[in-house]
Amino acid sequence: MDYDRMKKSLVAVGVIVALGVVWTGSAWYTGKQLEGRMAEMISNANAQLKKASPEAGLTLGYQDYKRGLFHSTMQLVIKPTDGMTSAILKPDQSIVFNETIDHGPFPFAQLKKFNLLPSMASVHTTLVNNPTTKPLFDIAKSQSFIDAQTRIGYTGDTSSDIALLPLNYENGEQKVAFSGGQFNADVDGQGDKIAISGEAESGLVNTVNEYGQHVQMTFNGIKTDGSSARSEFIERIGSQKASIEKLAISIEGKEMAVLEGLVINAKSELQDDKKHLSGQIDYNLNSLKVQNKDIGSGKLTLKIGNLDGAAVSEFSQKYNAESQKLLADPAFAQNPEAYQQQIVELFAANLPLLLKGDPVITVAPLSWKNAKGESTFNLSLFLKDPATATGEATTPEDQLNRVVKSLDSKLVIPVDMATELMTQVAQLEGYQPAEAAKLADQQIKGLAAMGQMFRVTTMENNNVVSSLQYSNSQVTLNGQKMPLSDLLGMFGMPGTGAPEAAPAPELETPAVPAVPAVPQQ
Structure with a gap:
């Protein structure tokens, strides 16, 4: 070398x-x-x-x-x-x-x-x-x-x-199978930002319930994806989406319920002023079948905005501190029902804090759809901080005006859609198709007549419609203005008076028919 x-x-x-x-x-x-x-x-x-x-x-x-x-x-x-x-x-x-x-x-x-x-x-x-x-x-x-x-x-x-x-376990009549799953989690050095995503392909559970019946639950296509960041007001803000392609439940080999295309999408964020919070959650279900009957599909969009960030933070701190005290109390540890009751009372006691920012709640929409149409419910509710009210609340109007600035809601139920839904329900109860359709038609017409008789609903283009607006102690129910006391009186609640019921409208079935007994299967 x-x-x-x-x-x-x-x-x-x-x-x-x-x-x-x-x-x-x-x-x-x-x-x-x-x-x-x-x-x-x-x-x-x-x-x-x-x-x-x-x-x-x-x-x-x-x-x-x-x-x-x-x-x-x-x-x-x-x-x-x-x-x-x-x-x-x-x-x-x-x-x-x-x-x-x-x-x-x-x-x-x-x-x-x-x-x-x-x-x-x-x-x-x-x-x-x-x-x-x-x-x-x-x-x-x-x-x-x-x-x-x-x-x-x-x-x-x-x-x-x-x-x-993956899991694969059998022991007598018990069985668990799982395809396995892959998930990813990214967290920054301060723990401020978190991103989580992943999926699991399928799973199955066979068991025997308390009545000795064989129950099977299966799922396909579970996925999740989202990210969040720490906020000075609440623990985290961000978005997370979860979905499942199919969830099925059967008893004794008979398919009882199948849900397809269930998607939940939730998000929260700071508003432009950096002092208020808003959030939204969307539910969507592509299909629900019960015992092979197509019940329909549904969706819900719920939004809440203008939550005062500092008040939400105070609410969270008080709620968490008090709930930890309850958890540490042996008396509640041995009594779950009493614990739940205390949690509800704790939430109600601190609820006024959440009203400090004059929050707004909207439902746009809540809907259910089948082959004959789609029913919808929309709501816009503007709340206000009761702490800003002056004087003593001596009437129902005073009490409501302390927390409600305005309300606007509308319910629309197509008669054909409702009849189809009740037909499917009657068949699930054991009625033959023709008998179920006849019974459903009678029920829906009877309920529509009752709604009109008590002025709760009206009929528009073969739709059962109900609308309610409220602002400054004034109620508008289906286009008719009235004081709040009259509305309360219609439902037997304390007020200054109750209006007389309007005469029943002339429909094919002016009263609710008796429902025949369910036949033995």
Whole structure:
């Protein structure tokens, strides 16, 4: 070997050695840095868990941290919070995850996926088989149901690929099958921004209910996608979409109900003034079949705007603090019904806080559609802060005016659509098609006549219609103006008087017919 070639070889060896030293030193440094930040990361996670879901009564911790040169290991532990009753775990239960940590700047696990971006660590997470999680291991063939790989950046941001393993379990008449699923979660270093997406292809559960009947539930095509950011007023604002292609339930081999194309889309955001919040949730169902009868499809769009951010924050703090006290009270831990009652009373007591921004609620629309038409309900409700009212509320008008600025609503039910729906319902009850159609026609005409008799509804183009507006103590019901007391009197509520019922309109069936007994099947 000549001198030049030897020189080049020595240089190459020197470069390799230098790279090895740098790699080793970097791995040692990032491992130590990660260990130093672990307590802070766990503390932040618990603060967020307590704030976002105090009723869970859970605390996250870690144990058995062992740092090596290139790898470290530890366990994450989820257990009930001391002094609180967990809604998920009993005092002696815990969920434990094994964490295998490859140190940066280029973790081996990350290089396997050809990800060449420098990072502090790559963490492999699996579930530990203990008395709490043993049933899950039993149906997952003794494997960890959860297998996650998380990349931790030097800024603290994380990106996780989470795999839910397939399940296939049978024990007598019990059966569970699951295709598995893939989910992704990205979180920035401060925990301010979170993005979650993923899907699961299919699943099946066979069981026997309390009546000894064989029940089967199946689903196909579950998906979710969304992101959120921390807000100074509420825990998070953002959007999340969830959908399921098909959900079916059968009993004793007979299909009872099938839902197709169910989509839920929710979002919340700050308004332009950065002081108020708004939110919207959309529901859409493409098809509902009950015992092979096409019941129809439905949708709902519910919006709420102009929520005062500071008031919402105060409401959240008070509600969370008081609910945690209830969870810590042994008396309520042993009495779920009393706990629920206290929660409702707690919400009602703090509800005036949510009215501080003069919020607006709209339903546009709530609808149900079948082959014969579509029924719709629309609502626009402008509320106001009762704390701004003056004087004493001595009448129903005074009481309502303290919280309601205006209301505008309208209900439209096509007669043919309603008749078709009631025909399907009657057939489900055991009536033959011709008999069910006749009964449904009588019922809808009778109800329409009753609505007109009490001036609650009118007939327009073969539609049953009801509209109600309210503002400044003045009510307009189906185009007729009246004081609020008259409206209350129509329904037997306290008021200053009740108007006489209008004469019944002349329809084919002026009264509600008696409903015959359901025939034996």
